[in-house]
Amino acid sequence: MPVKRTYAHLGDACRAANALDLVGDRWALIVVRELILGPKRFVDLHEAARGITPAVLSDRLRSLQQAGIVEQVTLTDLARTRAYVATEWGRGLETVLAALGQWYFAGPAPDTHGGMTPDATILAMRAMAPPAPTDLPPTALHLYDARRPDPPLRQYHLTAVDQVLKIRAGAAQEPAVTVTTESTVWSEVLFGGLPLADAERDGALRVDGDRHTIERVVGLYAASA
Structure with missing residues (x-):
């Protein structure tokens, strides 16, 4: 598997570029979006992120955990189910998602389907x-x-x-x-x-x-x- 070349590795010190190294992959922000308000099981995330494959979801969760944006937790149900939730730092991405939505809404074709x-x-x-x-x-x-x-x-x-x-x-x-x-x-x-x-x-x-x-x-x- 080829080594992923990040903006940081390429010498770009822009903080926005370095942030994209962490959440710029397809599905990353969608996964975080679904974890900001509380924990979800893997199956819930798979159904919420429409179109993602289990393998890609596993990869994104692993990357987000390594970055400190998402963490694994154990629910208090009898089965002690494993789930995922955004960390305090990860929840800060809510303002990023809000800004992206408002930016899109102000564009030439704001309708969605x-x-x-x-x-x-x-x-x-x-x-x-x-x-x-x-x-x-x-x-x-x-x-x-x-x-x-x-x-x-x-x-x-x-x-x-x-x-x-x-x-x-x-x-x-x-x-x-x-x-x-x-x-x-x-x-x-x-x-x-x-x-x-x-x-x-x-x-x-x-x-x-x-x-x-x-x-x-x-x-x-x-x-x-």
């Missing part, structure tokens, strides 16, 4: 988080990826902190409303102009609780766009 994983949708929400009124009640989001067989439901919660929406992984504490939907559908509601009522009518989205709260959340994103 395909679907969004739950974590990718939440990271997009965090990147585009608008100012929020302090009286906005807590909201629970339950998202799944319909492209996966028997997709798991991933839980997130929204709160207003210092007039900014904070979106985090995990169950909400006494939410005023819970939205259960497919992650790409939720992305279309927030960023693609899909009316909330249309998604509900099609059976792709369910609102339990204070409907006005989720209408406010959707309205905040529409106004910021």
